[in-house]
Amino acid sequence: MPLPASARVDIERFWTTIERSGEIGVGRPGGLSRLALGDADKEIRDLFVAWCREAGLTVRIDAIGNIFARRAGQDDTLPPVMMGSHLDTQVNGGRFDGIAGVLGGLEVIRTLDAIGHRTRRPLELVNWTNEEGGRFSPPMVGSGVFTGVYTLDWAQERRDDDGKSMGEELQRVSYAGEAQAAPPPLDAYFEFHIEQGPILDREGFQVGVVTGGYASTGTIVEFRGETAHTGPWPMEKRRNALAAGARLLTAVDDLGWEFAGSGGKATAARLVAWPNKPGIISDWAQVTCDVRHADPEAAAVMAERMLRAAHEAAARASCGIEILDTWRWGGKVFAEEMIGLVRETSLALGYRTRDILSQAGHDAYFLARDTPSAMIFAPCKNGITHNNNELSTREDLEPGLNVLLRAVVARADR
Structure with missing residues (x-):
């Protein structure tokens, strides 16, 4: 029936x-x-x-x-x-x-x-x-x-x-x-x-048919330095893990602005450090950040530059570095038959329908x-x-x- x-x-x-x-x-x-x-x-x-x-x-x-x-x-x-x-x-x-x-x-x-x-x-x-x-x-x-x-x-x-x-x-x-x-x-x-996102609301569409997702890469990076007194300890001997983390996050944010014109996005999401107190240099910091773009090739470039920025931040602060985790998703992952079913169903019901990528x-x-x-x-x-x-x-x-x-x-x- x-x-x-x-x-x-x-x-x-x-x-x-x-x-x-x-x-x-x-x-x-x-x-x-x-x-x-x-x-x-x-x-x-x-x-x-x-x-x-x-x-x-x-x-x-x-x-x-x-x-x-x-x-x-x-x-x-x-x-x-x-x-x-x-x-x-x-x-x-x-x-x-x-x-x-x-x-x-x-x-x-x-x-x-x-x-x-x-x-x-x-x-x-x-x-x-x-x-x-x-x-x-x-x-x-x-x-x-x-x-x-x-x-x-x-x-x-x-x-x-x-x-x-x-x-x-x-x-x-x-x-x-x-x-x-x-x-x-x-x-x-x-x-x-x-x-x-604002597209459906701004353009007056009732249903979005998701055809794929932005190619995205996220990572958690750990920096290891050394505690020291913030007053007398010479700059050339400092190994400030907090500074390394801050440099990475700034570089990631700059990367997002560089690719923003073509729809790219980069997020400086999280920085935690220890001891993270006045008067003492932090010997440990952990950063979470990610990049994404609709174009998989551009997304791959952003991901490579994010990783490079992590190592440059560690070198600048004379800190050790470990990439604790990396995750990737997005791209053209959805089956055409399923995309077509959603699109045809929406149009048959008379809804204002738009193909869209998930970000x-x-x-x-x-x-x-x-x-x-x-x-x-x-x-x-x-x-x-x-x-x-x-x-x-x-x-x-x-x-x-x-x-x-x-x-x-x-x-x-x-």
């Missing part, structure tokens, strides 16, 4: 769910501070699991804490169609980034239940662990383990600023699951997300390595995100949710 032509999500029911989520982990006014595996993340996870079970879904949790909720298909032996995103936020996050994708997938399932439509293939809804990387670096750890980009042991040893590991915190919040953190065969993956990192990039995947973007006001003023309205989100509904069903009913 085909999906009725009139089938649409219940936007008020979805909005009630979003509003309830917005009460958990409240940060600055209007926003959220729901860092991965903290108490607020546990609370929203518990509520999400309860919602899924109320909808009759079978819930399983894997060893890195990813939550999967399954709706049986007519032929439950077929590989499932998966939807999802993340419920964790940045320390000054909004109420929609990632969250709209998880709760939007739940709304798709609730809509199918309401109209009595059982898809041929099973459906799975997922909440990925630590997508943001705001507490445990790097981002997208849960989906990275699931897809084999990272090992489980490596991920469990990621530590926050207080020295707590992901493995310890998974146990503490009771989300160290027993399911294997590896994918069964999947038919497809869909991720609904706010754009996190942020998303779990869908990792899924797309082995599974046909697609992303659907909805507008957000002025492109503001990772900020408590992040805002998407019902009217902004409803078209993309309806595209998600119909594209998922079309794929699952094949």
